[in-house]
Amino acid sequence: MLTTVHTPVGQPATAGRFCNTGYGPSLMPLDIGHPDWMAILGPETAFWSLVRRERLADALADPELLLESYRERRPEFQAEMDQLRFGLQPSAVYFNATDRCNLDCTYCYIPGDLRRHGAHMSGDQLLQALARLKEYFATSMGETTRKPRIIFHGAEPLLNRAAIFPGIDAFHDDFQFGIQTNSTLLDAEAIDFLTTRAVSIGLSLDGPEAAVTDRTRTAWNGDSVHAAVLRSLERLADYPALSVITTVTTANLDRLLPLVDLLHEMKVPACLLNPVRCTLPGARTVKPDDRALATALIAALERTHVLYRASGRKLIVANYANILLAILAPTARRLMCDISPCGGGRAFFAVAASGDLFPCSEFIGLEAFRGGNLFQDGIANALQSAPFKLVTGRDVERFAPCNTCAIRHYCGSPCPAEAHEMNGAMERTGAFCALYEELVRHAFRVIADGREGDFLWEGWDAGTTTLFAL
Amino acid sequence: MQPELKKPEESKKVDTSKPVRAVRKSCTADGVGLSHYILMDRKAK
Numbered sequence: 024m025l026t027t028v029h030t031p032v033g034q035p036a037t038a039g040r041f042c043n044t045g046y047g048p049s050l051m052p053l054d055i056g057h058p059d060w061m062a063i064l065g066p067e068t069a070f071w072s073l074v075r076r077e078r079l080a081d082a083l084a085d086p087e088l089l090l091e092s093y094r095e096r097r098p099e100f101q102a103e104m105d106q107l108r109f110g111l112q113p114s115a116v117y118f119n120a121t122d123r124c125n126l127d128c129t130y131c132y133i134p135g136d137l138r139r140h141g142a143h144m145s146g147d148q149l150l151q152a153l154a155r156l157k158e159y160f161a162t163s164m165g166e167t168t169r170k171p172r173i174i175f176h177g178a179e180p181l182l183n184r185a186a187i188f189p190g191i192d193a194f195h196d197d198f199q200f201g202i203q204t205n206s207t208l209l210d211a212e213a214i215d216f217l218t219t220r221a222v223s224i225g226l227s228l229d230g231p232e233a234a235v236t237d238r239t240r241t242a243w244n245g246d247s248v249h250a251a252v253l254r255s256l257e258r259l260a261d262y263p264a265l266s267v268i269t270t271v272t273t274a275n276l277d278r279l280l281p282l283v284d285l286l287h288e289m290k291v292p293a294c295l296l297n298p299v300r301c302t303l304p305g306a307r308t309v310k311p312d313d314r315a316l317a318t319a320l321i322a323a324l325e326r327t328h329v330l331y332r333a334s335g336r337k338l339i340v341a342n343y344a345n346i347l348l349a350i351l352a353p354t355a356r357r358l359m360c361d362i363s364p365c366g367g368g369r370a371f372f373a374v375a376a377s378g379d380l381f382p383c384s385e386f387i388g389l390e391a392f393r394g395g396n397l398f399q400d401g402i403a404n405a406l407q408s409a410p411f412k413l414v415t416g417r418d419v420e421r422f423a424p425c426n427t428c429a430i431r432h433y434c435g436s437p438c439p440a441e442a443h444e445m446n447g448a449m450e451r452t453g454a455f456c457a458l459y460e461e462l463v464r465h466a467f468r469v470i471a472d473g474r475e476g477d478f479l480w481e482g483w484d485a486g487t488t489t490l491f492a493l
Numbered sequence: 494m495q496p497e498l499k500k501p502e503e504s505k506k507v508d509t510s511k512p513v514r515a516v517r518k519s520c521t522a523d524g525v526g527l528s529h530y531i532l533m534d535r536k537a538k
């Protein structure tokens with residue numbers, strides 16, 4: 024749904040001279056919990072401003088302080104958001120070369136049966152699949168110097184390295200590759216192969232010590248994998264395209280500070296501290312309380328800041344950095360979960376080992392969201408399929424409470440899979456709401472204090488232009 | 494090798510005399526990350 028406001032013919036030039044009535048833009052004050060500053064937001068366009076608390080009334084009443092300049096630029100901001108929310112073409116694929124995994128994590132969004140007995144793509148099929156994807160992207164992405172991305176994901180991709188590694192070599196000119204792995208099979212040879220080909224590598228670790236990691240991430244027989252991850256982190260210590268995912272649950276909520284210390288000490292440049300997605304029932308058994316999660320995550324963020332100030336080296340928490348970006352430069356965001364519609368089925372899609380196509384990996388266990396098969400139906404058909412449309416049609420402008428929420432385009436109300444499975448419908452919120460309220464408020468406080476650069480990677484704004492500045 | 498660490502710069506000075514502050518930057522949208530994978534766009538060497 025495009026939300027552009029057109030001033031009808033015959034309206035007086037004064038239409039829109041007030042905020043919050045008639046053709047005037049909505050400008051909503053938001054208490055960000057800062058002693059000196061409040062925010063005033065234009066929710067539809069993701070517009071923000073910070074106003075000294077004692078000048079809040081003036082900022083809303085005196086058109087020269089804010090309203091006039093915003094009104095002038097609003098169509099441009101709206102067009103930018105419309106393009107970001109509805110105008111993108113896929114340029115990445117989350118590729119499961121196997122549906123099997125050698126671990127049995129409590130919360131995994133891939134059903135246990137699939138992880139035990141699922142398909143394994145053959146080397147030939149994988150090459151054929153990459154050829155089809157190359158062909159598709161050549162038309163869908165048009166003229167661009169940007170390469171489409173293939174991320175080998177899973178289940179556990181390295182269980183099928185015999186198929187994946189030749190694929191990376193055969194298509195290294197065509198795609199930018201990444202891999203997300205539990206690290207148990209990441210031996211020295213695999214590290215050498217991947218790092219010499221500049222493949223970005225994501226590892227998963229849930230705790231600062233084995234006792235914590237073992238609560239949620241172990242082999243099927245209960246064996247610990249914690250030490251294997253630490254070994255890989257040591258070997259990859261200077262690799263700039265390394266990252267770590269921590270899934271935050273009741274099992275590690277109180278251990279995030281030592282975990283952040285460990286990741287920083289091991290020179291990990293970036294991590295995700297992800298709230299557990301509650302799409303499948305197993306995940307809900309370790310779901311933290313919304314507010315407790317917010318408090319723990321904010322403490323962990325502030326810990327990364329202390330470590331940076333002390334050492335000069337950053338550990339970027341990418342899911343938080345993305346919220347800062349969503350505020351400062353909406354089109355520069357890297358993660359596409361916290362925008363609505365989300366990136367699933369429009370910025371990227373997922374391929375299962377059978378070639379089945381899903382809007383996102385999160386849907387791989389949900390047959391109803393299968394949009395077709397890469398080999399039989401083709402990609403363009405899948406993107407237009409009813410299951411994909413269900414996901415790409417989920418828009419925070421259309422359901423409560425998100426449609427009146429001032430921060431809806433910083434949060435995006437993730438995740439459709441979770442909303443559908445846990446809360447019973449697409450047009451509901453996901454598992455966490457307070458978390459995003461608190462993270463966005465924290466982000467505004469950080470901006471108010473001029474600390475945003477400390478939480479973002481160097482050069483985050485290279486390639487951006489300043490559209491607006493007050 | 495890890496480059497020499499430089500001391501972090503002072504956080505940006507905020508102009509507290511202004512009643513209203515706002516910034517919006519823009520670029521071509523090309524984010525494709527999801528919560529189960531980080532895309533930091535940091536080029537491996």
Ligand SMILES: C[S@@+](CC[C@H](N)C(=O)[O-])C[C@H]1O[C@@H](n2cnc3c(N)ncnc32)[C@H](O)[C@@H]1O
Binds near residue numbers: 268269
């Ligand atoms: C499904 S795994 C696949 C790749 C590989 N096996 C690994 O462990 O990194 C990808 C990431 O998703 C995370 N994950 C799995 N289920 C999740 C859930 N319900 N919520 C949040 N993250 C989840 C895992 O912890 C892991 O970091």
